[in-house]
Amino acid sequence: MIILNNNPYKADFPVFRHYPDLVYLDNAATTQKPIQVMRSVEKYYSEENANPLRGLYELSIKATDAYENAREAVRKFIGAKSTKEIIFTRNATESLNLIAYSFGKAFIREGDEILVGVSEHHSNLLPWQNLARETGSVLKFLECDRQGAYSPEDLKAALTPNTRLFAIAQVSNVFGRFNPIREFAEICHRNGTRIVCDGAQSVPHAPVDVEDLDVDFLAFSGHKLYAPMGIGVLYGREELLEQMPPFLSGGEMIAYVTRENATYADLPHKFEAGTVNAGGAAGLRAAIGYIESIGFENIVQREKELTALAFHEMKRIEHVSIIGSENSEDHNGIITFTVDGVHPHDIAAVFDADGIAVRAGHHCAQPLHQHIGVQSTARMSLAFYNEEKDIERFIDTLKTVRRRMGYGG
Amino acid sequence: MGDNIYNEVLIDHNLHPMHLHDLSCATCSNDGLNPTCGDSLSLHLNIENGVIKDGSFTGVGCAISQASTDIMLDLIIGRSTEDALHLKELFSKMINGDISQEEIDELEEAGALQNISKMPARVKCALLGWDTLEKLLKEEGAK
Numbered sequence: 373m374i375i376l377n378n379n380p381y382k383a384d385f386p387v388f389r390h391y392p393d394l395v396y397l398d399n400a401a402t403t404q405k406p407i408q409v410m411r412s413v414e415k416y417y418s419e420e421n422a423n424p425l426r427g428l429y430e431l432s433i434k435a436t437d438a439y440e441n442a443r444e445a446v447r448k449f450i451g452a453k454s455t456k457e458i459i460f461t462r463n464a465t466e467s468l469n470l471i472a473y474s475f476g477k478a479f480i481r482e483g484d485e486i487l488v489g490v491s492e493h494h495s496n497l498l499p500w501q502n503l504a505r506e507t508g509s510v511l512k513f514l515e516c517d518r519q520g521a522y523s524p525e526d527l528k529a530a531l532t533p534n535t536r537l538f539a540i541a542q543v544s545n546v547f548g549r550f551n552p553i554r555e556f557a558e559i560c561h562r563n564g565t566r567i568v569c570d571g572a573q574s575v576p577h578a579p580v581d582v583e584d585l586d587v588d589f590l591a592f593s594g595h596k597l598y599a600p601m602g603i604g605v606l607y608g609r610e611e612l613l614e615q616m617p618p619f620l621s622g623g624e625m626i627a628y629v630t631r632e633n634a635t636y637a638d639l640p641h642k643f644e645a646g647t648v649n650a651g652g653a654a655g656l657r658a659a660i661g662y663i664e665s666i667g668f669e670n671i672v673q674r675e676k677e678l679t680a681l682a683f684h685e686m687k688r689i690e691h692v693s694i695i696g697s698e699n700s701e702d703h704n705g706i707i708t709f710t711v712d713g714v715h716p717h718d719i720a721a722v723f724d725a726d727g728i729a730v731r732a733g734h735h736c737a738q739p740l741h742q743h744i745g746v747q748s749t750a751r752m753s754l755a756f757y758n759e760e761k762d763i764e765r766f767i768d769t770l771k772t773v774r775r776r777m778g779y780g781g
Numbered sequence: 782m783g784d785n786i787y788n789e790v791l792i793d794h795n796l797h798p799m800h801l802h803d804l805s806c807a808t809c810s811n812d813g814l815n816p817t818c819g820d821s822l823s824l825h826l827n828i829e830n831g832v833i834k835d836g837s838f839t840g841v842g843c844a845i846s847q848a849s850t851d852i853m854l855d856l857i858i859g860r861s862t863e864d865a866l867h868l869k870e871l872f873s874k875m876i877n878g879d880i881s882q883e884e885i886d887e888l889e890e891a892g893a894l895q896n897i898s899k900m901p902a903r904v905k906c907a908l909l910g911w912d913t914l915e916k917l918l919k920e921e922g923a924k
């Protein structure tokens with residue numbers, strides 16, 4: 373057991389200097405940013421800023437280097453073969469939309485099937501709904517059980533010769549549970565089906581290796597990974613990206629343009645139209661460096677211990693129900709819950725009154741909430757910079773919620 | 782921040798709403814949806830000769846939307862639709878933090894929700910029932 377108080381990393385996050393009493397437990401929505409990331413963005417704009425990939429002068433080359441070095445850092449971080457497979461986007465949502473649009477244009481026809489997990493975030497659902505509507509393909513759902521688990525047998529049974537693609541999160545933002553992506557990828561590939569993995573909640577909290585998982589696509593957001601908002605990543609297998617048409621068009625994604633026609637730039641720039649977010653990419657590179665300096669082993673252990681602490685205390689509180697697995701090991705820093713008789717928005721307001729940030733609502737997963745039969749839920753989600761005393765304050769407030777909402781006892 | 786919004790009036794209307802039930806004599810109904818949380822409620826009214834004779838609501842929501850709607854029904858039952866629309870205007874003014882003490886007095890118990898004006902995230906909750914009322918009365922008036 374590591375010492376969870378006097379967390380040495382908390383001092384890296386200036387937000388806690390501004391709000392010393394803040395208990396921030398909404399890390400699945402977005403994480404706070406360490407000073408190292410902020411400094412790297414400042415350095416980019418102070419010392420390296422020009423329009424990248426365009427200019428022929430020294431500063432523009434510096435900007436290009438900052439941007440492309442960030443791409444290389446991401447490539448290494450997720451174990452991709454080539455930087456051609458790393459496309460910068462704004463966030464996971466844009467990455468998923470890019471796949472739906474471009475993969476859809478290249479590979480999805482009327483009568484094809486697209487399979488999606490029922491627990492998916494709206495960002496990994498709506499693009500597929502739209503694609504199905506536009507192409508006349510069929511959207512099907514893979515159901516999970518009440519513990520949030522998907523079974524490989526169910527996946528096998530759901531795949532047909534027409535299933536072109538299966539979209540699933542590695543970690544659900546409601547259950548916090550890891551799905552067996554490698555096994556799913558193998559099942560999909562045996563069927564000739566491509567697999568899209570939403571890594572928004574997994575990449576920040578565990579080592580993720582695309583070659584090892586053998587996924588065709590992986591999407592994630594920088595801002596949930598201690599990086600600035602507005603920078604996200606799409607990993608795609610090179611041979612698929614080569615066959616897919618551009619998503620957006622305009623400057624910086626072309627090789628040659630005539631009045632009527634254009635030839636597109638090579639990967640990955642084909643998918644990065646317009647002036648890119650080089651400052652954000654520099655911040656993402658610094659965030660990756662920061663994570664690597666702490667080490668995932670350390671991060672995972674801290675997050676697991678804090679999760680276990682919160683989970684076991686929560687289980688002991690009457691009228692509190694945890695959504696998903698009975699086992700704290702399956703929660704990976706995300707605990708979604710309800711309090712009998714109290715609407716989740718009111719739960720969040722009571723926490724807010726005590727200076728504790730938690731999320732309430734349907735967490736952009738309405739079909740899942742319909743599936744498990746609750747309208748909405750509250751969610752606490754932690755990161756390695758949280759401390760034991762954050763969990764204690766969370767638990768202390770949780771114990772008072774019903775009383776403060778007018779229930780006796 | 783915000784704890785004092787859960788005052789006795791609000792908590793009481795949330796735990797013991799008088800008007801949370803079906804209304805067999807309803808002459809009109811309308812649904813309201815709060816897209817940020819997915820909460821929805823239905824408002825049912827019995828209107829005769831421009832007077833709201835009875836009313837109720839159904840649906841689930843947070844304490845603020847439930848209590849606000851219940852208090853609203855207390856206030857508007859027995860009044861003319863014109864009066865009800867006037868009260869809605871006052872309530873919106875109060876929630877936007879721009880209201881005189883006299884006007885608050887007109888709102889009677891609904892004045893207990895005044896502090897919502899300091900919680901932008903919950904304004905939609907407080908207005909859910911009222912907005913549904915306005916929509917319903919305007920549609921009825923247009924008929």
Ligand SMILES: Cc1ncc(COP(=O)(O)O)c(C=O)c1O
Nearest residue numbers: 463464465493495541545572593
């Ligand atoms: C599982 C999952 N997928 C996708 C997203 C969308 O991320 P973003 O809003 O950064 O595009 C989120 C974030 O809420 C998420 O939790």
